[in-house]
Amino acid sequence: MSAESPKAIFYALAANLGIAIIKFAAAAFTGSGSMFAEAIHSTADCGNQLLLLLGLRQSREPPTPLHPMGTGRAINFYSLLVALLLFFVGGAFSVYEGIHRLIAREPLQYVYIALGVLGISVVLEALSLYGAMREIRAGTPNKSLWRWFRETRDSDLLVVAGEDIAALAGLAIAFVAVLLTVITGNPVWDACGSIAIGILLMLIALLVAREVKSMIVGESASPEMRREIDAFLRARPEIRSIISLITLQWGKEVMVAVQCEMIDYDHSRTMVEAINVIEADLQAHFPVVRWVFFEPDFVNR
Structure with missing residues (x-):
């Protein structure tokens, strides 16, 4: 409702x-x-x-x-x-x-x-x-x-x-x-x-x-939405792997905090622009997502 x-x-x-x-x-x-x-x-x-x-x-x-x-x-x-x-x-x-x-x-x-x-x-x-x-x-x-x-x-x-x-x-x-x-x-x-x-x-x-x-x-987004957000992010070509994904239901809206390893970029500005595109596409695909906190990071291999 x-x-x-x-x-x-x-x-x-x-x-x-x-x-x-x-x-x-x-x-x-x-x-x-x-x-x-x-x-x-x-x-x-x-x-x-x-x-x-x-x-x-x-x-x-x-x-x-x-x-x-x-x-x-x-x-x-x-x-x-x-x-x-x-x-x-x-x-x-x-x-x-x-x-x-x-x-x-x-x-x-x-x-x-x-x-x-x-x-x-x-x-x-x-x-x-x-x-x-x-x-x-x-x-x-x-x-x-x-x-x-x-x-x-x-x-x-x-x-x-x-x-x-x-x-x-x-x-x-x-x-x-x-x-x-x-x-x-x-x-x-x-x-x-x-x-x-x-x-x-x-x-x-x-x-x-x-x-x-x-x-x-404080509950996460519904199990279905969390799975859909995870699948959406994993399908992005800009992202190499997801380190952590947190969702939080806030009334009728949702907050998403994601920590990802990005693909290699020559310049930090290019990576920031790619993150901005991911955030915009995520909010367009999931209108209830009002806040997105995106942190690029590295995985120790």
């Missing part, structure tokens, strides 16, 4: 805003703990999407003497905040609400309204997830979802996809919990559904936080 077109975030924000309003109304009518937990979850998701939009905006700020490489990694910080909110506001609160309902044993009312709202919410969340999956497939059409999750450098899209998957799974749990409550007449099922939703949200939040933390610490 490009920083200029955060479509998946807007899809998720629109879906969660509508879902939160419907869920709160249904929770008030039915007294369902699972429904109330889902309403809190959707409200938290709305705030999460606003945080991601703020992070994207800040990540576009130009370089300054204090931040000479810009603020592209600001989006990773906001993505980590979202993961923490998903854990505490969504997950922990849902567990607390479920335990409270388990003790109080409050009966449900208007259960068919709850089931209808959950069905509508499933449709809206599925549309939001479809938008996120379309963005994912546009960039990595041949990867499994799990492999993309482990290798992606788009922290904002990672968070949106994680939220949507958690939301759909949570809705399925809430639907089953309310349905079992209707069939058995026992509100314990509804309370257990709220606890299960909370545990699910906390697990997904931990997975997302682990990936985002790795991005904050």
Whole structure:
């Protein structure tokens, strides 16, 4: 997902805003703990999407003497905040609400309204997830979802996809919990559904936080891009061998530091001109590469 077109975030924000309003109304009518937990979850998701939009905006700020490489990694910080909110506001609160309902044993009312709202919410969340999956497939059409999750450098899209998957799974749990409550007449099922939703949200939040933390610490460019950059440099006739190649993902952009042994040149100026051509061609071939640090060196043979 490009920083200029955060479509998946807007899809998720629109879906969660509508879902939160419907869920709160249904929770008030039915007294369902699972429904109330889902309403809190959707409200938290709305705030999460606003945080991601703020992070994207800040990540576009130009370089300054204090931040000479810009603020592209600001989006990773906001993505980590979202993961923490998903854990505490969504997950922990849902567990607390479920335990409270388990003790109080409050009966449900208007259960068919709850089931209808959950069905509508499933449709809206599925549309939001479809938008996120379309963005994912546009960039990595041949990867499994799990492999993309482990290798992606788009922290904002990672968070949106994680939220949507958690939301759909949570809705399925809430639907089953309310349905079992209707069939058995026992509100314990509804309370257990709220606890299960909370545990699910906390697990997904931990997975997302682990990936985002790795991005904050500093990750290389994606494995595919690093291999392509390496192949591009090895194919250059000006380069005899690559001594070292370092890539660093910086928000939506990439920094490349390369140490190479060049072919023999009669003059240092000629070699510098050749390096300038390599750098320009590299950035033209890989538009996301914003910085190139090129060091010619010798290999002791």
